[in-house]
Amino acid sequence: MSRSGLMRGLQPRESLGRVVDSIVPALQIVAAAAAAYSIAHYLVGHAVPLIALTVTISSLGFARDARPVRVLESAIGIVIGIALSELLLLLIGRGVWQIALVLLVTLLVARLLSPSNAFVVAAGVQSILVMLLPAPAGGPFVRSIDGIIGGVVALIVTAVLPRDPRRLARRDAVRLFGALNESLDSLVAALERADEPAAEHALERLRSTQPIIDQWRSSLDSAVAISRISPFLRRHGPELDAQRRVLVGMDFATRNLRVISRRIDFLVRDGVARPALASLVASLATSVRLLGQSLDDPRLADTVRVGLVAVAERLRPELVAKGAPMTESVVVLMLRPLLVDLLTAADLPEEKARAVLPEV
Incomplete structure (x- = not known):
């Protein structure tokens, strides 16, 4: 890492935030590593089950995506890499060219199994450990057994001692709505x-x-994935499904809003104030702000829908931009699909959302 990159990473507030966010994942990794070591060492009898620990840590990691399927894919891929390395070690022995060949084969196989760069690097490191460390007591493929233990423990811990990504998802939602609120307020000021x-x-x-x-x-x-397998988070399924609905609607709404913003950016260059359009966008901004708050208070969804339906009744170019150039009427028409997306995010079926739009 460059000096400038390191200094950017050491911003006090951001650094402290990373530490706080990492407490639960770190505890999960520590618990899983301890369990994997205990099983491989005390139960199975392996003297130094290094691979069990490294597979456990690599499979869990600190990735934002903590889905069980990702943990399973990582564990399977790494174990395959270890088994492949042990097989090649038996066939071709040790040496510089053997290490190079095993590393190349492992990297290519890992790349075949996963698009993740971190996964490929982890598999490559495991193969090097197999090639360089002395063979453990117990014969061939002892390390593969340790790898399987580590992978299974990582998967079990994901279900029994899960991270709770709801807080992280909620924070991402707050960031998005914060950006949208700020953008809409700026568009109102611009108009x-x-x-x-x-x-x-x-x-x-x-x-x-x-x-x-x-x-x-x-x-x-x-x-969502963790809530489906964890008995501790299963009750949050409906809440997460509702959040997914809002996410889908806001994804489409944000794409539409970018297009509308480009149009407004071009429109205001003539120096003419447009209070009627500004009022319309301000009403949308109020509904978007309430929609973000509805993630914490679902009862607000009714208020959001009522507000958006009221805005829909005003989406007629002749009401907002009467006698104005076509460019203003186009903005009003572009607000219609945005309104449908917002109503869908507020849990109104798309057919009904389209039905509330006035004919033009």
Whole structure:
């Protein structure tokens, strides 16, 4: 890591946040590693079950995606790499070219099994350990047995002592709604005062939201998957399903809002204030803010739907942009699919959401 990259990583607030977020995953990894060592050493009788611990740690890791299927895929891939390395070690022995060949084969097989760079590197490290460390007592494939123990323990711990990614998913949702609220407020200011910098700020802010959406999707998928196998988190299934519905709707809504923002950015360059359009966007902003709050208080969803239906009744170009150039009417028409996406996120079926739009 470069000096500048290291210093960016040592920002006090961000560093402390990473530590706090890592407490539960770290405890989970420590518990799993201790269990894997105990089983391999005391129960199976392996003197130094190094591979059991390394497979456990590599399978769990600190990745945002803590789904059991990811843990299982990692464990299986790494164990395959270990078994393959042990087989090649028996066939071709030790040496520089043998190490190079085994590492190459392991990396390519791991790449075949997974697109994850971290997974491929972990499998390669395991193969090098097999090639360089003295063979353990017990004959061939002892390390493969340790690898299986580590993988099974990692999977069991994922279910019995799960991380709770709901907080991470909720934080991602807050970040997205924060960005959307800020962008909508800037669009309102841009339309009210023909403020070009405000319009540009909204556009830039919206362009930065896709990584947030992707992170929210990843953490939410992880939370849903864990809730399905963990007896401790299963009761949160309906809450997570509702959050997934909001995520899908807001993903589409954000994409539409980017297009609308580009149009407004172009529109306000003529220096003309558009208070009617600003009022319409402000009403949408209020509903979006309430929709974000509904993740904590589902009762607000009714208020969101009522507010959005009221906005729908105003989505007629002749009401908002009467006598104005076609460019303003286009903005009003572009708000219609955005409104459908928001209503869908607020738990109104898409057919009914489209039905509330007035004819044009």
